[in-house]
Amino acid sequence: MKLSQKPEAHAHSCLLYGAAKTGKTLLAGKLAEAYNLVYIDLENGYESLLQLPTEWQKRIELISLPDTSSYPIAIETILKMVKGKVSICEAHGKVTCMICRREEAAMIELDLPSLGPDTVVVFDSMTQLSASAIAHITKGEPDDYKLTFNDYGNLGRLLDIFLSHLQAANYNVVVISHEQAIEQEDKRTIITPVGGTRNFSKNIAKFFGSVVYCTRKNRKHMFYSSTDFATNILTGSRTGIAIENAAEEASLLQIFKPELYPTPDAPAPLSIGTKKKGGNTTANSVLAKLAK
Numbered sequence: 001m002k003l004s005q006k007p008e009a010h011a012h013s014c015l016l017y018g019a020a021k022t023g024k025t026l027l028a029g030k031l032a033e034a035y036n037l038v039y040i041d042l043e044n045g046y047e048s049l050l051q052l053p054t055e056w057q058k059r060i061e062l063i064s065l066p067d068t069s070s071y072p073i074a075i076e077t078i079l080k081m082v083k084g085k086v087s088i089c090e091a092h093g094k095v096t097c098m099i100c101r102r103e104e105a106a107m108i109e110l111d112l113p114s115l116g117p118d119t120v121v122v123f124d125s126m127t128q129l130s131a132s133a134i135a136h137i138t139k140g141e142p143d144d145y146k147l148t149f150n151d152y153g154n155l156g157r158l159l160d161i162f163l164s165h166l167q168a169a170n171y172n173v174v175v176i177s178h179e180q181a182i183e184q185e186d187k188r189t190i191i192t193p194v195g196g197t198r199n200f201s202k203n204i205a206k207f208f209g210s211v212v213y214c215t216r217k218n219r220k221h222m223f224y225s226s227t228d229f230a231t232n233i234l235t236g237s238r239t240g241i242a243i244e245n246a247a248e249e250a251s252l253l254q255i256f257k258p259e260l261y262p263t264p265d266a267p268a269p270l271s272i273g274t275k276k277k278g279g280n281t282t283a284n285s286v287l288a289k290l291a292k
């Protein structure tokens with residue numbers, strides 16, 4: 001097969017990271033304009049999704065997992081979730097919960113491996129999932145317990161299982177994380193997503209098609225995805241998309257549905273409906289194209 005004939009991969013995967021209150025949840029949630037979303041919330045941060053139009057909210061299935069250091073359920077439930085069909089209770093976020101089964105409480109049925117490219121699964125966040133994995137590994141240890149070499153190995157193994165399943169998935173994936181500064185051997189500081197050990201975090205990008213950095217500038221949310229945005233901040237996109245160059249509001253649809261965003265060099269697709277000045281990226285024309 002000629003490379004030019006090879007169909008583009010259907011599923012996209014994106015790692016979205018930055019400090020608190022930089023608009024990560026809402027940016028991911030806006031994908032509901034064009035996709036069904038399964039939003040797995042470990043941060044109790046779904047409130048900002050309520051800003052979305054009601055029509056978009058109807059396409060979001062919210063699954064809240066009540067994860068804490070004394071009840072680290074998220075790592076257990078999520079690893080089961082990415083591997084196969086599960087039934088999760090609302091009260092404990094537990095797969096096949098015996099207590100809730102006895103009480104005949106309502107369960108959420110979820111079959112991630114059966115989902116296709118019309119769905120985006122959002123995991124919010126990798127930070128809490130790492131914390132959950134650590135709490136799970138050190139269960140029963142005293143508060144001042146220091147992680148051993150073995151514990152770090154187990155942490156890497158659990159996160160590797162999670163990320164490898166996402167890599168092989170037929171559905172689209174957004175993983176949200178926070179940022180951390182890591183001092184390198186040459187004393188240079190780099191900004192990377194949080195995920196497992198510092199070494200693991202530095203290599204986390206290889207599991208994703210794109211890595212988007214979120215920050216605030218002059219009270220505005222800013223998003224960056226081009227590989228050469230900054231030498232000390234991890235960003236990049238395999239398809240070379242720079243969402244910071246958007247003529248209008250940045251959107252993950254630029255990465256997930258690049259065909260909706262004609263580049264100046266490429267001929268613009270035939271537009272149906274009314275033409276808007278400044279490109280065809282307004283919400284109406286996006287929806288019009290999706291309806292084709």
Ligand SMILES: [Zn+2]
Pocket residue numbers: 089090091092093094097098099100101
């Ligand atoms: Zn339960």
